[in-house]
Amino acid sequence: MINKDVNILLVEDDYLDIMNVERELKKIGITHPIHVARNGREALDMLRGSGVPKISPAPSVILLDINMPRMNGLEFLTELRREPEFSHIPVFIMTTSNEETDRMAAQRLNVSGYIVKPMSFENFEASPSSLDNFTLFLDLIKLK
Numbered sequence: 530m531i532n533k534d535v536n537i538l539l540v541e542d543d544y545l546d547i548m549n550v551e552r553e554l555k556k557i558g559i560t561h562p563i564h565v566a567r568n569g570r571e572a573l574d575m576l577r578g579s580g581v582p583k584i585s586p587a588p589s590v591i592l593l594d595i596n597m598p599r600m601n602g603l604e605f606l607t608e609l610r611r612e613p614e615f616s617h618i619p620v621f622i623m624t625t626s627n628e629e630t631d632r633m634a635a636q637r638l639n640v641s642g643y644i645v646k647p648m649s650f651e652n653f654e655a656s657p658s659s660l661d662n663f664t665l666f667l668d669l670i671k672l673k
Contacts, residue, residue: 536585537588561589589618610638
């Protein structure tokens with residue numbers, strides 16, 4: 530049975546990464562609606578209902594790429610954390626970057642995890658972000 534109060538927001542500009550995330554979520558049985566925004570500005574519009582239908586209810590988790598056009602992930606996260614309606618939403622950063630500066634900036638913005646792409650739940654030990662992958666996995670399982 531699907532919990533109708535659960536949505537996932539994926540903020541990602543790369544089509545192949547979007548397909549990978551959707552595939553990995555299906556593999557672990559996550560069938561909740563996934564709303565896709567191609568940059569931070571589009572994601573904020575979807576959350577606020579500015580010119581596009583509002584995501585309702587608000588997402589239970591946000592999967593966020595850092596490197597995107599128009600508004601990158603860290604800029605989006607800064608805006609998100611300023612808004613009381615959305616500031617509590619768990620956010621997992623997904624990036625190809627393993628830069629310590631990106632990781633530190635994300636941690637200052639209260640992220641739940643930092644996942645180096647490509648995301649996979651198959652082999653938690655293989656990835657430098659395995660703990661974050663596992664945390665995300667547990668958070669997603671709670672959504673079931």
